[in-house]
Amino acid sequence: MKDIPLSAPTSASASVSLWQLSLRRFIKKPSVMISIVVLGLLVFIAFFGVTISAYHFDDVFWDAITIGPSFEKGHFFGTDNNGRDLFLRVLMGARISILIGIFASAVSVFIGVSYGAIAGYFGGRVDGIMMRIVDILYAMPFIFFVILLMVFMGKSIYLIFFALGAVEWLTIARIVRGQALTIKQKDYITAARSIGVPPFTIIRRHIIPNLLGPVIVYMTMTIPQTIILESFLSFLGLGVQEPMTSLGVLISDGSQQLTEAPWLLLFPAGTLCIIVICLNILGEGLRDALFDQHLK
Amino acid sequence: MSVLSANEVFLRYDSAPSMFKKVQLDDVVMHASLRVEAGKTLAIVGESGSGKTTLARSIMGLLKPRRGSIFFENENIYNVSPLFKKYIQSQMQMVFQDPLASLNPMMNVREILEEPLLTHRYLLKESERNQKVSDAVDKVGLTAADLQRYPHTFSGGQCQRIAIARAIILEPKILVCDEPVSALDVSVQAQILKLLLELQQQMGMALVFISHNLAVVKLMAHSVSVMYKGRILEQGDTDKIFSAPQHPYTRDLIAAVPVPMYPVVHNNKGRLPFDVGLQVVCTNGCIYLDRCRYRKNVCQLSQPPLEDCGANHKSACIFANKLL
Amino acid sequence: MESILNIQDLNVHFRTTNGQIQAVRRLNLFIPKNKITGVVGESGSGKTQTFLSLFGLSQASQVSGKAEFNGVDLLSLSKSELNKIRGRDISFVFQDPMSALNPYMNVGAQILETILAHQSLSKPQAVHLAEELLLSVKMNDPRAVMKKYPHQLSGGQQQRIIVAMAIVNEPKLIIADEPTTALDVSIQAEILELIQDIHKSHSTSIVLITHDLGVVAQLCDYVTVMYAGQIVEQSITSQFFSNLKHPYSQALMASVPKFDMNQDDLFPIPGQPPVLDHEIKGCPFAPRCPHVMAVCTVKEPSMISVAPNIMAACHLYPQGAS
Structure with a gap:
C-alpha cells in the first residue's frame, strides 16, 4: 500500500482539534473579546485592588458618613451610612460573588457531569433510579432546602457554595444524561466496547469529553445565575454575613436607602449587571463557536 | 479449523428499556449458525433489516443471544471467566460502516491507536507501544505525521484506514467488518478492499465481512451466508452461491444487481x-x-x-x- | 439534437469558515430532450450542486453562468419565477424518500397538495388524478395507500410515492438525485424500472445523478462523468462501457468490483479526490492519473470530441481547435 500517496493535509488545519477550532471561532468575535477584556479587568481589580489598597474594606471613615461619590475625598463610589468606602466594598462584594459563582458552578458541574454521564451510559434501571432521585430533589423548594441546611450547619460562606452547587447540579445532570444517551449510540462507543475498554474508562475517555461543549455553555449561563441566586439569599439575610459582603448584600442594603443615597444601590447593581452581561455574551459566543460545526 | 462458530443463535432486541418492564419487539435473528475458518473470509449478505448487523454485534460479544451460543476457539464467549473474555476481546476486532463516526472526535490518531494497547497490553513500555503504533500506521498506508491529527481533518477513506489500524494493532484472529466500504467514495472503496485483502494475507486473520453489495462479497469472501428477515436462507462456498444459487431469494438478489456493462445482459x-x-x-x-x-x-x-x-x-x- | 437544458460556464461557490469551496467550475453541459442522461461522479464532484444551484435550491454563496431551460436562462430568473418553473416544468426525486415525505401527513394529503398547488381541479377530480398516479407507479389499491402514513410504507413504496408526486404536473424534466442509493438492491431494480416506464410513457427528459455505473448502464442513453467540479467525459451509453476515453473513467471502471472479476483484477485509484478550496492548476485528476504527462499539471484540458459521440477533457487526445 506504500505506492498510494495519500493527499497531503491542507496546511494549517493539520493537527487542530475540534476544541482549538471552536476556540478560534470564539475569539474571532468582537463582542466576545470586549467581554473577556472587561471581565478580566474587573476580576483583576477586584482581586488585587482590595489587597493593595491602604484601607480595609470595613474601615470606617468617621469624617465621611453617607457622602456621595467624590474624587477629591478619595471615595470614588461614596460611602455608606457607616462611613465605609463603597468602592472597596463593591470590589470585595464582586470578589465574593464571582468566587461563589465559579465555585458553586464548578461543584455543580463536577457532580452533575459524573452523575449524568453514569446514568446516561448505563441506562436502563440504573438510569431510572438515578433520574428519579434527581426529580425528587428538583421537587424540593430551594429556600426550604437552604433554611434546612442553615439550621443543621450554621451560617457560613462554604454553606452557600454547597447549597448553590447542590441545586444547580440537578439541571446539569439532566443535560448531561441526555447527551450521554445520544453519544453512547455512536460507533466509537461501540468500537471502544468491542475493544474491551472498561465502562468507567469509556465514560471518562469517550463520553465526557464529547459532552463538555453544552456543559461549558451551560456553565457560563449558571455562573450569573448563581451570582443572582446568592444575591437573593443575601437579600433575604440567608447569605453572606456582615461585615463580609457580596454584591447581593450591597444591593439589598442600598435598596433600603434608595431615596437618600441612590449611589449605594447604583454602583453595586451596575457592577452585577456588567458581570452578568459579560458572562452571558461569553456563553452565547461559546455556544455559537461550539455548535456551528456545519460551517466548518 | 474454525476460530468462531455460532450455533442456532436467536437474538431479539429489547426496545426502550424502562424501569418496570421490558418491551419486546420482533424477532431479529432466528436459528443463525455460522462457522468462521481461520484465515478465511465469511461474508454475511443481506438487505436492511435482515439482521446481519445484529448478528455481527452478537458475535463481537456486545449482544447476548436469547438462545444458542457463540464459540471462540471452543469457548462460549458469553460464558467464560472475565480474564478469558478479555483475551477474546483482544482477538476479535471490528471495523464500522461510517468511519468518521467510529472515531472519537476528541482524540487524535495516536490516542485512538493507543487505546487497544492500553486496554490489553498495558505492560508494554512506552517505546514498544510507540513502535506498535507506528507499525500499524505504516501497514494501513498512513504516515507518522498523521498521528497528531484529529479525525475531522481526514477524508472518509483515510478515516477508515485509521479504524482498520486500530482494529489490527492487537493482531486479532478475527476482524468483523460491518459494511466497511459502503459509506466511502467509489474510487476509494477499492483501496480499502485491497488493504483488507493484503492485511489478511500478511496477518492471517479471519474476516467476517458484512455487506449488501454482492459484487464486493464475491470478490472478498470464501463463503457466504445470505440473510433475509433475520434468517439465513442460504449458506455455502462463494463460487457455489454465485454460480448455482439454491434459494429463490439469492437468485433474485443476484439478478437485481445492475451490472456496469452495455448492452445490459438481462x-x-x-x-x-x-x-x-x-x-x-x-x-x-x-x-x-x-x-x-x-x-x-x-x-x-x-x-x-x-x-x-x-x-x-x-x-x-x-x-x-x-x-x- | 434538441436540448432541454443547456448549461454554459457554470460556476458554483460555497463560503465556509475555511475559505471558499469551488464546487462546480466552468461547467458546460448539454442535456438532450426526451432522453435519460446519467451524471456520474463521487461525492464532492459537484454533480448534485450543478443541478440544485440552477433551480435555486442550493446554499451556494455564488452561482454564475448561463443555463438555458426551455428557452429561458434560469440564472436570470427571479425567485418567484423559479418557483413557478419548479414543480411545474421540472421536478426532483431525492435520495432519501423518508425525509422527503412529511411524517405527519398521510400520503393522499401530500399528493393532493402537490396536485392542487399547480392545477385548478376540484377535490374529487384531484383525488381521481391521485389514484391514477398511484396506479401508474404500480401501487395496487391506491385508496388504501392514500390513507396510510409514510412510516407505514416500505422504502421502495415511499420512493414510488415520491416519483408519483414528481410526475403530477407532467414535468418536462425530472432530476433524480441518487434515487436508489438509500434503497436495497432488490428495491432499486423496481424503482429503476419505474423511472424507465415513466420516461417511455410520458417522454420526459430525465437527469439521473448517481455514483453507480451499473445503474447508468441499465437506464441511461447518455453518460456524463464528473470529477472535481468539472466534466471529464461525455458519451453515449452504448459506447461508453466498451470505449472509455478519460483515464478517470477507465480507473473508475477498474476499481468497481464486478461479478466477473477476481481479486487481482481490482485496481484501486490511488490517492484522494482533491479538496476544492484552492484553484487547481491543470487537470484535477493529474495527481492520481496513471498516464500523467508534464502538460497535465500546467494546462487545463478542454472538452474535445475524441470519437463519434464521445467527448473527453484529457491531454492524451490532441487538443485541437475545438
Whole structure:
C-alpha cells in the first residue's frame, strides 16, 4: 500500500482539534473579546485592588458618613451610612460573588457531569433510579432546602457554595444524561466496547469529553445565575454575613436607602449587571463557536 | 479449523428499556449458525433489516443471544471467566460502516491507536507501544505525521484506514467488518478492499465481512451466508452461491444487481417482483413466500430449515436443487 | 439534437469558515430532450450542486453562468419565477424518500397538495388524478395507500410515492438525485424500472445523478462523468462501457468490483479526490492519473470530441481547435 500517496493535509488545519477550532471561532468575535477584556479587568481589580489598597474594606471613615461619590475625598463610589468606602466594598462584594459563582458552578458541574454521564451510559434501571432521585430533589423548594441546611450547619460562606452547587447540579445532570444517551449510540462507543475498554474508562475517555461543549455553555449561563441566586439569599439575610459582603448584600442594603443615597444601590447593581452581561455574551459566543460545526 | 462458530443463535432486541418492564419487539435473528475458518473470509449478505448487523454485534460479544451460543476457539464467549473474555476481546476486532463516526472526535490518531494497547497490553513500555503504533500506521498506508491529527481533518477513506489500524494493532484472529466500504467514495472503496485483502494475507486473520453489495462479497469472501428477515436462507462456498444459487431469494438478489456493462445482459431468470405493499401475514409459511416466484401451496405450511443441498452448501428452500 | 437544458460556464461557490469551496467550475453541459442522461461522479464532484444551484435550491454563496431551460436562462430568473418553473416544468426525486415525505401527513394529503398547488381541479377530480398516479407507479389499491402514513410504507413504496408526486404536473424534466442509493438492491431494480416506464410513457427528459455505473448502464442513453467540479467525459451509453476515453473513467471502471472479476483484477485509484478550496492548476485528476504527462499539471484540458459521440477533457487526445 506504500505506492498510494495519500493527499497531503491542507496546511494549517493539520493537527487542530475540534476544541482549538471552536476556540478560534470564539475569539474571532468582537463582542466576545470586549467581554473577556472587561471581565478580566474587573476580576483583576477586584482581586488585587482590595489587597493593595491602604484601607480595609470595613474601615470606617468617621469624617465621611453617607457622602456621595467624590474624587477629591478619595471615595470614588461614596460611602455608606457607616462611613465605609463603597468602592472597596463593591470590589470585595464582586470578589465574593464571582468566587461563589465559579465555585458553586464548578461543584455543580463536577457532580452533575459524573452523575449524568453514569446514568446516561448505563441506562436502563440504573438510569431510572438515578433520574428519579434527581426529580425528587428538583421537587424540593430551594429556600426550604437552604433554611434546612442553615439550621443543621450554621451560617457560613462554604454553606452557600454547597447549597448553590447542590441545586444547580440537578439541571446539569439532566443535560448531561441526555447527551450521554445520544453519544453512547455512536460507533466509537461501540468500537471502544468491542475493544474491551472498561465502562468507567469509556465514560471518562469517550463520553465526557464529547459532552463538555453544552456543559461549558451551560456553565457560563449558571455562573450569573448563581451570582443572582446568592444575591437573593443575601437579600433575604440567608447569605453572606456582615461585615463580609457580596454584591447581593450591597444591593439589598442600598435598596433600603434608595431615596437618600441612590449611589449605594447604583454602583453595586451596575457592577452585577456588567458581570452578568459579560458572562452571558461569553456563553452565547461559546455556544455559537461550539455548535456551528456545519460551517466548518 | 474454525476460530468462531455460532450455533442456532436467536437474538431479539429489547426496545426502550424502562424501569418496570421490558418491551419486546420482533424477532431479529432466528436459528443463525455460522462457522468462521481461520484465515478465511465469511461474508454475511443481506438487505436492511435482515439482521446481519445484529448478528455481527452478537458475535463481537456486545449482544447476548436469547438462545444458542457463540464459540471462540471452543469457548462460549458469553460464558467464560472475565480474564478469558478479555483475551477474546483482544482477538476479535471490528471495523464500522461510517468511519468518521467510529472515531472519537476528541482524540487524535495516536490516542485512538493507543487505546487497544492500553486496554490489553498495558505492560508494554512506552517505546514498544510507540513502535506498535507506528507499525500499524505504516501497514494501513498512513504516515507518522498523521498521528497528531484529529479525525475531522481526514477524508472518509483515510478515516477508515485509521479504524482498520486500530482494529489490527492487537493482531486479532478475527476482524468483523460491518459494511466497511459502503459509506466511502467509489474510487476509494477499492483501496480499502485491497488493504483488507493484503492485511489478511500478511496477518492471517479471519474476516467476517458484512455487506449488501454482492459484487464486493464475491470478490472478498470464501463463503457466504445470505440473510433475509433475520434468517439465513442460504449458506455455502462463494463460487457455489454465485454460480448455482439454491434459494429463490439469492437468485433474485443476484439478478437485481445492475451490472456496469452495455448492452445490459438481462438475466432471463427475471427480477424481483414488485413489493406491492400487501404484507402477507403468514405465521407459518416460508418468510420469502410473498415475493417468491417459485412458490407452491406447500410453502405456506412451514418455514423450511436450512438443510444441506450439496457439499458445503445449504439452502432453506424445499425446492433446493429443483429450482429451474 | 434538441436540448432541454443547456448549461454554459457554470460556476458554483460555497463560503465556509475555511475559505471558499469551488464546487462546480466552468461547467458546460448539454442535456438532450426526451432522453435519460446519467451524471456520474463521487461525492464532492459537484454533480448534485450543478443541478440544485440552477433551480435555486442550493446554499451556494455564488452561482454564475448561463443555463438555458426551455428557452429561458434560469440564472436570470427571479425567485418567484423559479418557483413557478419548479414543480411545474421540472421536478426532483431525492435520495432519501423518508425525509422527503412529511411524517405527519398521510400520503393522499401530500399528493393532493402537490396536485392542487399547480392545477385548478376540484377535490374529487384531484383525488381521481391521485389514484391514477398511484396506479401508474404500480401501487395496487391506491385508496388504501392514500390513507396510510409514510412510516407505514416500505422504502421502495415511499420512493414510488415520491416519483408519483414528481410526475403530477407532467414535468418536462425530472432530476433524480441518487434515487436508489438509500434503497436495497432488490428495491432499486423496481424503482429503476419505474423511472424507465415513466420516461417511455410520458417522454420526459430525465437527469439521473448517481455514483453507480451499473445503474447508468441499465437506464441511461447518455453518460456524463464528473470529477472535481468539472466534466471529464461525455458519451453515449452504448459506447461508453466498451470505449472509455478519460483515464478517470477507465480507473473508475477498474476499481468497481464486478461479478466477473477476481481479486487481482481490482485496481484501486490511488490517492484522494482533491479538496476544492484552492484553484487547481491543470487537470484535477493529474495527481492520481496513471498516464500523467508534464502538460497535465500546467494546462487545463478542454472538452474535445475524441470519437463519434464521445467527448473527453484529457491531454492524451490532441487538443485541437475545438
